[in-house]
Amino acid sequence: MRHRHWLSLGCLTALLSPLPAAAQSHVSINGLVDVGIYRGFDGTAQAGTIQRSNLAIAGWEDLGGGLKATFRLSARFDIDTGRMEDQGSKPFWHDESTVGLQGGFGHLRMGRALSAMWSQDWKFDPWANFNRISSPAWYQWHYLTPTDRYSNNGAAEYGRMANGLFYDSPTFGGFTLHLSASPERTEAPLTLRREGRGYSASLNYDSDSLSGMLAFERNGSGDRDTFAAAKYRFGAAAVMAAWDYSRVAQTALSAKAVTLGATYQVGATTLKAGYGRQTMQEQTNHFYSLGADYALSKRSTLYASIGRKSYEYGVDSGTSFGVGMAHAF
Structure with missing residues (x-):
């Protein structure tokens, strides 16, 4: 009986002894579902x-020491x-596929993501x-400088860098620095040659009332963009303005926008207006737009949009309008 007593006491002591703290982790599923006519x-x-529309799976694990x-994905x-x-042309995880480390030094990721x-x-x-x-930005910014001319099965990719390193700094006095680059040379499948390495940098400032940004990007083909x-x-x-200058490395072709x-918020409604002017060689293109968003909730929005392209030579000119609904989750 005495042996049983000490055995039971030992088991109880082991159960009550402090256990190593389990690492905290978090995984979420989020995205945006959007449809319209x-x-x-x-x-x-x-x-x-x-x-x-997009679907994302994201997460983090606490490694201790602020890391x-x-x-x-x-x-x-x-x-x-x-x-x-x-x-068939874009990869399955087209939007982003990265893994990284985050701490007091900032956030460092590897994989495919926006530059x-x-x-x-x-x-x-x-x-x-x-x-x-x-969106004037959609049609006029970075017009001649895709981030990678060939990454979508030989087609251009505007915005995302594959095989990349991405760094976001901590905020110092309202300023943050964002960097991206690839250690691999761009592959040009049509000519079977390897070009240069792409890189991008953005310095941003944010306060309660004022935000600003200065950025530069060079793709692996040598095309350059200043924003x-x-x-x-x-x-x-809120009022905003942007200037963009893109140019092709192999020719004298350039575009300025x-x-x-x-935007103006009235209750649950946000009114929007936009204008863009793009000059490319001897051609000048104008873009005009209006819109309104109505917030059904924090996550669900009804919206109406209208845009007008006015191109100097008439090609691609026209008016587009529609209504839609978006739900963020």
Whole structure:
């Protein structure tokens, strides 16, 4: 009986002894589901995604000492057909596929993601560079400089860098630095040659009322893009302006774009207006747009958009308008 007593006491002591703390971790599923009915600039009636739908799985694990391991997998899809966006040309995890470390030094990731410039520029467009009807940014920024000319099975990729390193600094006095680069040379499949290495940098400033950005990007083909933007918020209103200069390395072709935007919130409704002017060689293109978002809740929005392309030589000119619904989760 005495042996049983000591055995039971030993088991109880072991159960009550402090155990090593389990590492905290968190995984979430989030994204945006968007669908609408609209008339394209070519006059064709369409039903489908206006602001692009995406599904993301993201998470982190606390490694201790203020250090976290992170990951993000994000895919884009067309809700009207259920297919992946541009299925067959773009990779499945087209939006992002990264793993990284985050701490007091900032956030370092590896994989495929938006370049430093593209990951920050959306703040300076009323439609967050994310509306195929009314976003001036969508049609006029970075016009001649895709981040990679060949990464989508030989087709150009505007915005995302594959085989990349991505760094976001801590904030110092309102300033943050964002960097991206690839250690691999760009492959040009049509000519069977290897080109240069792409890189991008963005310096951003944010305060309660004022935001600004200065960025530069060079892709592996040598094309270059310089971007500057600012936004000022006062009360329920915000005004913003951006300037972009893109140029092709192998030719003298270049494009300059200046865009203006404004938003004004009245209760659950946000009114939007945009304008863009693009000059490319001897051609000048204008873009005008209006829109309104109505917040059904923090996550669900009804919206209406209208855009007008006015191109100097008439090609691709037209008016597009539509209504849609978006739900973030």
